[in-house]
Amino acid sequence: MTEVTMQVNGKSVTRDVPDTTLLSDFLREELRLTGTHVGCDTSQCGACVVHMDGKAVKSCTALAVAHSGASVTTIEGIASGGQLHPMQEAFNEHHGLQCGFCTTGMIMTGIDMVNRYQAEGKALTEQAIRKELEGNICRCTGYHNIVKAIEDAAGRMSGMAQAAE
Amino acid sequence: MDMTGEYRIGAPRAEVWAALNDPEVLKACIPGCEELEKTSETTFEAKVVQKIGPVKAKFSGAVELVNIEAPASYTIQGEGNGGVAGFAKGAADVALADNGDATTTLSYQVHATVGGKLARLGSRLIDSTAKKLAGKFFDNFHAHLSPDAEVETEDQPQEQPA
Amino acid sequence: MSTGIGARVKRKEDKRFITGKGKYTDDIRMENQAYAAFVRSPHAHAKVTGIDKSAALAMDGVVDVLDGHQLTGDGIGNLICGWMIHSRDGSPMNMGAWSALATEKARYVGDAVAVVIAETQAIARQAAELVMVDYDELPAVAFADKALDAGAPEIHDNAPGNLIYDWVIGEEEATDAALASSAHVVDIDLTNNRLSPNPMEPRAAVATFDEAEDHYTLYTTSQNPHVARLVLSAFYQVAPEHKLRVIAPDVGGGFGSKIYIYPEEITCLWASMKTGRSVKWTADRSEAFMTDAHGRDHISRVRLGFDVNNKVTAMRVDTIANLGAYMSLFSSVTPTYLHATLYSGQYAIPNIFGNVKAVYTNTVPVDAYRGAGRPEACYMIERAMEVAARELDVDPAELRRQNFINEFPxxxxxxxxxxxxxxxxxxxxxxxxADVAGFAARKAEAASRGKLRGLGYSCYIEACGIAPSAAVGSLGSGVGLWESAEVRVNPVGTIEVLTGSHSHGQGHETTFCQIVSDRFGVPIENVSIVHGDTDKVQFGMGTYGSRSGAVGMSAIVKAMDKIEAKVKKIAAHQLEAAEDDIVIEGGEVKVAGTDKKLAWHEIGLAAYTAHNLPPDMEPGLKEGAFYDPSNFTFPAGTYIAEVEVDPQTGVTDIIQFTAADDFGTIINPMIVEGQVHGGVAQGIGQALLEQVVYDDDGQLITGSYMDYAMPRADDVPFYTIEHNTTVAPSNPLGIKGCGEAGAIGAPPAVINAITDAIGTDALSMPATPQKVWSALQGAATQQAAE
Structure with missing residues (x-):
């Protein structure tokens, strides 16, 4: 057992966990943040994506002890003050989800994607979104409305960034 | 999975044959072999650690020599159980040809299958891994018998479509 | 904004999913919970000669290790197939025994032989590795076309030659005679590839036994919790129905694979009784590949005859269907009544005959997967029509049009x-x-870039609703296929609808509310849907076969009819008017032509206070209904795929995919379009990417997303969706159903487009770059030789 301390959704948490504990299990089982899902065992499906120190990672492939001290944001931590994140709003608006299982990972991947493209000043085209979604599998939506939602959220987030400046 | 290959070894046939029947030599040459115990004239118990793709497992199993035509050929067959990782089994027909110049040509034909998790998660890597392991074994074997010689292969292991 | 029928209402259920607050089975944690891990056969076919549990039992944290002899010893029954099919000689199908934990023999890789119950999932999985099972390996057979060979290994004693049934439909002699006298006969061999359904949420179960109450509770990933309870109770003898509560909370997709009751759920229930612990099991993806029922896996020969005027004269199909190692719950009906009844497609074909031989193999059980039998039928007729057009040198659209059925019924x-x-x-x-008129120009433009463009049609039809009960009963169904609903109007006027349908992505919490809001004029936020819990909902047959609209919503309509009648009686009494003069409009209950009215919530209150009800009227405002439709429904449509093939690499790009569907009445177009998108993507997956692969020894070698190619965002285009509506006459809303159409219609459209592009029909699914490239080389060689 090793002591792990992390900032999770802005709160400091400390737990004693076995060294083999995956970050996904740490979040789901230790912290009961069950919005992070596990859909495969080979890092392919992306249902487990969270943000670690501002970057998207697959939490099923990270050991909790290896990331003690990290700052982690999960799907439960992106809405603020009762206000949904623009990416969450866009997924609802465009019917970008059906069963909801891959959705949390899709939203976390979508936010990271938009942030990276906007930071680099690159246009997030339909083709770019489809390429960027390589590591996220959805079986329900045929991706049509997910791509539409991310396209739309990119616009909303850019508005948000400009408003903040 | 099927594989064939041929090696020219810088040692006389009798010496090569003796080495092929010596558990110590085999243990030293089989990649990942942790134990190889002779349990009778023609049978061995082996423990081998292997990693194929995402699956790493310790295989324990029995190895048997059959169709023995000393000192020209035998078939070495075995089955290894890797627990939850699955199993591997196979047979190799090994033949030694005396080249008359104190060298020997060893040729082999392998048929092997894997099962369980190994097949499910690692099957696309089996062929390349097996090829690599076979190459490693014969490199080791060659080096053991003719430590000073450069490895001289006439024919690298060839994969055949299963 | 309207929230009634036809409105694009945003989904009510989304909020919990987009905020991570959905509650799936694996999110549930019970007090005193232990974890199950299964010990599974690594062999495709082997006698189980011994199980040594000692090392596992000695491990810290292991609660127990249980095997099949203990399970059957406790009276747990075998898994069964719930639909009887008879062979052409009148004999019943040969169903082999299937114990939740194998006792004598393991029959496929993944067949469970024991289960470890432990304090943590990690311990359970480690201990499962320590259970030593002695196997006596037997020869195995993995392929449908090998299973019937003389001398093939036999999998079940009571299925000689691995034959489950040899079933026929239609008139053989007349069909063969019509084919013999046809001017032209298309004769093609088709393989419908084996698929894994792959809902993103792996199956899971949490079972709890309450010893004091002698009562079980099962949380599980099910499309039909009542059917699960019925089967667990009536056939598997886990507990009588009143002692068993089954809850299917949020379920992350199903596509058919979560209809069935699997060995793991049964074992968890039984193990919870054995150990006195709540027992939880969650599949990992590899386990899902090796235990979730697979789909399709047919090998067929199709003959389609034409007269000199290019009218279809006859169709004959001979199929071998691989059902895997055991007969899953609806496995028998999928390749028969859900399949061969659609051979006619959209065409007037006077003579049809089909023969289906179902066989056992040493593979995962095969059952219904999105479309269930209908994609196989559609693939046959639509490939055959396309090949016919090429052989007859006529336009494929016009050949179809010429043979369409135009008069109904x-x-x-x-x-x-x-x-x-x-x-x-x-x-x-x-x-x-799809701008077919402009295709020739697009093809020429693609050719100038060295690309091969092709266009392919698919005119699909399917039978949905999977009802009426008397009809399915006469065809062998062991259950009735109606649906039930209860509508509760509360004293404050809000409404709860309890439905036997189950939503696992289909958006019922929105569409079902829409029909209630539409009918009574109450705001949609005042309506909520309750489903997925056998203790809350009276009964239900669940969601599959695109039946939740046509059958599930119709049951709600029937219950609303009863509510409306009672509301009118109450209003007539209180407003001193005739019942016939009462109308319900905009959330008010009025006397037509007057200003006398009551607000909707006043009726609710009146019903529950019961201070002033008509004489002899019971208090309360709650009505239930069972609805059994009068016919299947028949969604149909045309799909057109346009593809571009790179002849250098064999890579296929889907440039455009157009769907024009007739789903009858549409409640929420946004949700219906979403269903089409998802279905089409799965159809494109089948056509281009997906294939479950077994080797000759019956080893499953596609056990992860590294080896089984799922469609990703970059493999599919934006889809163009059109609707053309004819109302279904068999149900009150006129709904036909939309859940499976995409998966049924898309594969032949894609393959017809690729074969159009490359100029040869020698191509099977999935059309991987290697296969397409090889087909191109083959066509080139043949051309050179000619």
Missing amino acids: YQTPVILQYDAGDFGGNLDKAMAA
């Missing part, structure tokens, strides 16, 4: 009677939307 020679449709209208809409 139309009795096919294979049981079904189509009740409504507009096949020509669907084709027109699709051709316009």
